[in-house]
Amino acid sequence: MKKIVFILIVLITLGIQAQTSEELGLQIAKAAEQADLGFNSSTVNLKMTLKNKNGQTSERSLTTKTLELTDDGDKSLIVFNSPKDVKGTSTLTFTHKVGSDDQWLFLPSIKRVKRISSNNKSGPFVGSEFAYEDLSSQEVEKYTYKFIEEKGSLVVVEQDPVDPKSGYTRRLVTYNKDKGYRFEKVEFYDRKNALLKTLIYSNYKIYKNKFWRAATFTMKNHQSNKETILEFSDYNFDIDLSEEDFTQVALKRIGS
Amino acid sequence: MNAFKKAGNATNVFARSWANFVIKYKWPVLLAALILAIGLGSKGNMEFDGDYHVFFSKSNPELEAFDALQDKYTKDDNVIIVLSPSNGNIFTKENLTAIEELTAESWNTPYSSRVDAVTNFQHTSAVGDDLYVDDLSYESSLKTDAEILEIKEKALKEPLLVNRILNEKGSITAINITVRLPGIDLNEIPGEVTPFVRNMISDFKEKYPNFEVHTSGLIPMNTAFFESSMNDMGLTMIMLIIVIITTFILTRNIWSTLATLIVVLLSIMSAIGFVGLMGIKLTPPSSVFPTMILTLAVADSIHILVTMLQKMRKEGLNKVDALKEAMRLNFMPVFITSLTTVIGFLTMNFGDVPPFWDLGNITAFGMGMAFLYSTTALPALMAILPVKSKVKKEDTKVRKEWYASLGNFVVKQPVRLTIISLLVIGGLTYLASKNTFNDEFVNYFDETVAFRTDTDYIRNNLTGIYNIEYSIGSGESGGINNPEYLKSLNAFENWLNEQPEVIHVNAFSEVARRVNRSMHGDNESFYRVPDNRDEAAQYLLLYELSLPFGLDLNNQINVDKSETRVTVTLDNITSADMIAFSKKGEDWLKNNTPEAMHAIGVSPTLMFSKLGFRQAESMLTGNIIALILISLVLMLALKNFKLGLLSIIPNVTPVLVGFGIWALYKAQINTGMVIVFGMTLGIIVDDTVHFMSKFLRARRELGYDAKQAVVYAFETVGKALVTTTIVLLAGFAVLSTSSFALNSYMARITVIIILSALIIDFILLPSLLILTSKKEAVAVKNIKTTQVAFDK
Structure with a gap:
């Protein structure tokens, strides 16, 4: 009898701990979301540099506009400035907390807006090492969480994507809890649970005394040895965009 | 002539004093030989390398060109799993579900980077202003008969699938797993990829016994190389038994058989030490070295022993005298024949195929050691062992x-x-x-090897296994969207398709045509390359944004979008025809396209085709x-x-x-x-x-x-x-x-x-x-x- 009681106690304790690690993970993700809340809207210029194994490079430049929404996922608009033959091509994305995102693309060459079936968001974004899912708004609901460890101010949380079409089994995210739970590093594990890529955030700057933004994202693919570097410049948090700036009409206007 | 005679005398004297020395210090000599062999043997390290790259020297221009191509796009080692359902129709709910399941499991293959199957083929379609790019058959178990019929029609019309992933009748299909090996550990394929794939297939067969499964591709080839090295190593045992029997028949003496056995084993042990010291990785050609050394080294011992026993049996000499006489008489011939054999094997270094350098060097070293042991350990052993022989009437x-x-x-x-x-x-x-060179790598294996029979099945029933790749440049960044480039590429694709030996062509122009059609509401008259560069570039951007993980175009387009890769799959043809075809393609590009588009044909199969000529x-x-x-x-x-x-x-x-x-x-x-x-x-x-x-x-x-x-x-x-x-x-x-x-x-x-x-x-x-x-x-x-x- 005593034995059974003991086992029960052990099991309950373990159960509590398991729950705790998941809850703790979720708690951290929510804290990070909370810390970044209230930026309303921003624009930023982005230079994307693709490097292959031999160090050959290729560049693209883009402008991104983001509108913060609280009841659903953020809306974003990306405009390509170069290469020349895709200049003006723009994408409009409505991320959703639950279900597939909506995405449209404006093609200036035919002056038409095309809706993209967005079941596939795990593929490389314009040939880079970033998948569309790596760049889209990080909504809390898109993952389940598990707290892994804490080292000083750094907290590591495992995130498992909810979407079955994701290219990953899990991501290991390192937050900096002293710096507004900003991301320091993300490790991506592919479908066979092998380390695929590492994303390092660097050159952080704080805007409006609250919002941490890294000026450099370095994504290294360990399997192909290719690398993509994103360099952000001219962050603007005072632009004060509204929903009207994120419609198909706006998409057409911006591109042409 | 006099100088030679003196030299002859000198060697005679030398041989005699050598024999005296060895017999006098038989124990130390034997011990020294043993220590040398064990010392060398302890450095021995036999590792097998099944990578087909080992057949090509670093300076091989075809290998360089092929590696450069793989660096530009992706490095593609692959496993092709071919599925033939017994009902002869891929397109049933059950069969598609099975294929979908195996495809999903294939993603778990170690180091896999891409899996292509009929079910996950990215089909492009247009509905109004929406572009749909989606798996051809997703969640097949929920499909209705009408939907499955529709899938079948789409699949059999798809140029990227037919004759590559699917046969024309729709009765056989393939799953192609692309594997990107880090190339750090020799065990990656034999220890990880191959066991996983074999397990996966045996589980699949158990669950779906109505499927016949065949596997081929570069990974199974690699495994076949690896396993054939191991098998050929196994021939050593058979040869050892033959050596024992032959020596016994020729000498009719158990002790001399034992002595011979020890000498050849010491020689092989030393050779194994050489392999370890030189860091040689064994390959099918070089893994036969123990049998080679056995065969060649045993002759040395037999010459000496037969003479010795003859002297004892016929001339009634005592053991030591007979031994000395045998040594004196055989020292020079054994030396000369060993020397010529060593020279013969060392000439393999002149060739261009590294595994044969290894075979030549290991065997040459082993033969050198065999000479040493035959003239030291052998006489010492014979002096120690209680060899008795009666004078016989011969x-x-x-x-x-x-x-x-x-x-x-x-x-x-x-x-x-x-x-x-x-x-x-x-x-x-x-x-x-009248002999002709033919290095079809599939024929490197005989019909007892599953890789060979499976590959034969695949090339007879589904697709070709010989291919040639051309990396076709545009001369400018983003130039692959230039209509001039696309038109020339399209013309090249068409020309290739017209050639009788061609089974399948995979070219970027097909992607351009397909996307253009979908951008115009799936109108067949737009199944052609776009006329405008911006249009082409923007369609491509849209299409790329729609592709899922692992099914992108990075294996076909370089990062700079300045070059694309054309892969031609060929019917069963000989090496010479293959080389000629590759040249024909190069010439067509020279005559019909701007200079930037000129390219040379490369591929592993082409490299093997040229290997024999290069080696000769x-x-x-x-x-x-x-x-x-x-x-x-x-x-x-x-x-x-x-x-x-x-x-x-x-x-x-x-x-x-x-x-x-x-x-x-x-x-x-x-x-x-x-x-x-x-x-x-x-x-x-x-x-x-x-x-x-x-x-x-x-x-x-x-x-x-x-x-x-x-x-x-x-x-x-x-x-x-x-x-x-x-x-x-x-x-x-x-x-x-x-x-x-x-x-x-x-x-x-x-x-x-x-x-x-x-x-x-x-x-x-x-x-x-x-x-x-x-x-x-x-x-x-x-x-x-x-x-x-x-x-x-």
């Missing part, structure tokens, strides 16, 4: 008479025999020129050098310039005869056979050395005329030549059972060459000796020389 008289009568037969009709021999050799030489070209110098060196050694050993020159005939003609007979047998030569000239030269030269030295001894010492000297040579050395030939034939016959054609063909032609060499040495050589001696006065007759070192 029954060899009968056999001796047989050799003598063969000699007499030759002596009676040298002119006729020479003419007949030369006619036969001439005819076979003519036939030899580079081995030519090596063979000439081997011939010159070995002829020089012979001139020195025989102390006769004329006979050294004459020896070229019986040394070269067996190879011509061998390839002539081969033309009647297979008429196809592979890379493995290119090395046989140098290698067999080093081996067959022994016959000539022994025969000529006996002939010379009879002329110089015994004062015989040419005819008598020939009969004498037959009597004294005939049996020894036959026995060593039998040992060699046994060794190479064992190797000829290898399932790996580079080894088995090489061994088979070596069997023919060694046999021809013996016949030529018994028929043509004596005839020539008589004919050439006639003109010469009997001047040499009375010159007394001390005993020539080649005696028995």
Whole structure:
């Protein structure tokens, strides 16, 4: 009898701990979301540099506009400035907390807006090492969480994507809890649970005394040895965009 | 001539004191030999490398071009799993579900980066202004019959699928797993990828027994290379048993059999140490080294032991005296024959195929060590072991008479025999020129290897396994969207499709056409490349944004969007046709496209096609050098310039005869056979050395005329030549059972060459000796020389 009681106690304790690690993970993700809340809207210029194994490079430049929404996922608009033959091509994305995102693309060459079936968001974004899912708004609901460890101010949380079409089994995210739970590093594990890529955030700057933004994202693919570097410049948090700036009409206007 | 005689005397004296020394210090000598062998052996490390890259030297231009192509796009090692459902229709709910399941499981293959199947094919369609890019069949188990019929229609119309992933009838399909190996650990394929794939397939077969499964691709080929190395290593045991039996039959003495066994084992142990010290990774061609060393090293011991036992049995010498005499008489011949064999094997370094460098170097080292052990450990052992032998009435008289009568037969009709021999050799030489190179890598394995039969099934039922790739540049960043480029690329694609040997073409122009059609509401009249650069670039951007993980275009387009990759799959064709086809494609580009688009064809299969030619070209110098060196050694050993020159005939003609007979047998030569000239030269030269030295001894010492000297040579050395030939034939016959054609063909032609060499040495050589001696006065007759070192 005593034995059974003991086992029960052990099991309950373990159960509590398991729950705790998941809850703790979720708690951290929510804290990070909370810390970044209230930026309303921003624009930023982005230079994307693709490097292959031999160090050959290729560049693209883009402008991104983001509108913060609280009841659903953020809306974003990306405009390509170069290469020349895709200049003006723009994408409009409505991320959703639950279900597939909506995405449209404006093609200036035919002056038409095309809706993209967005079941596939795990593929490389314009040939880079970033998948569309790596760049889209990080909504809390898109993952389940598990707290892994804490080292000083750094907290590591495992995130498992909810979407079955994701290219990953899990991501290991390192937050900096002293710096507004900003991301320091993300490790991506592919479908066979092998380390695929590492994303390092660097050159952080704080805007409006609250919002941490890294000026450099370095994504290294360990399997192909290719690398993509994103360099952000001219962050603007005072632009004060509204929903009207994120419609198909706006998409057409911006591109042409 | 005097200098040579002195040298001969000197070696004689040296051999005698060597024998005395070894017998006097038998224990220390044996111990030293053991320590040396164990010391070397302890450094031994046998690792197998199945990567097909090992067949190409670092400087091989085709390999460089292919690696450059893989760096630009993606490195594609693959496994093709071919599924044939028993109902002969892929498109049923059950079969599609099974395929979808296996496809999902395939993503778990270690190092996999991409999985292509009929179910996850990214089908593009347009509904109004929406572009849909989605799996051709997702969640197949929920599909209705009508939907499945629709999927079937789409699939069978899809140029990217038909003849690549799907056959025209829709009865057979493939799952292609692309694997990106880090290439750090030799165990990646044999230890990780292959076991995973095999398990996955056996689980699949259990769950879906209605599917027949075949596998091919570069990974299974790699595994086949690896496993055939292991198998060929296993032949060593068979050869070891043959060595024991042969030695026992020839010496009829258990102790000498034991001593021989120890000598060959020490030689192999040392060679294994050499492999470890040099960091050599074993491959199918080089993994036969233990059998080679066994075969060649045993001859050394047999020569010494047979003489020793003869001296004891026939002449009644005591053990030590017989041993000393055997050493004295055999030291030089064993040295010379070892030297020529080493030279022969070292010439493999002139070739362009690294596994043969390894085979040559390991065997040469092993032969050097075999010489050392045969002249140290062997006599020491024989001095220690309680060898007893009674003086026997020999029954060899009968056999001796047989050799003598063969000699007499030759002596009676040298002119006729020479003419007949030369006619036969001439005819076979003519036939030899009819052989053609064919290095179809699939045929490297015989039908006992599953990789071969599975690959044959795939190429007969689904698609080709020979391909050629062209990386076609546009000359500018983003230039692949230039309509001029796309039109030329499209024209190239069309031209390729028109060629009768082409089964499938995968070109970026097809993607451009397909997306253009979808951007125009799936209107068939827009199934052509876009006319406007911005349009093409923007469509491509849209399309790329729609592709899922692992199914992107990075394997077809470089990062700069300045080049695309065209992959042509070809029907079963020979190496020569393959090379010609690749050239034809290059020429078409030169004649029909701007300069930036000119490209050379590359691929592993093409590299193998060119391997034989490249090897033959580079081995030519090596063979000439081997011939010159070995002829020089012979001139020195025989102390006769004329006979050294004459020896070229019986040394070269067996190879011509061998390839002539081969033309009647297979008429196809592979890379493995290119090395046989140098290698067999080093081996067959022994016959000539022994025969000529006996002939010379009879002329110089015994004062015989040419005819008598020939009969004498037959009597004294005939049996020894036959026995060593039998040992060699046994060794190479064992190797000829290898399932790996580079080894088995090489061994088979070596069997023919060694046999021809013996016949030529018994028929043509004596005839020539008589004919050439006639003109010469009997001047040499009375010159007394001390005993020539080649005696028995």
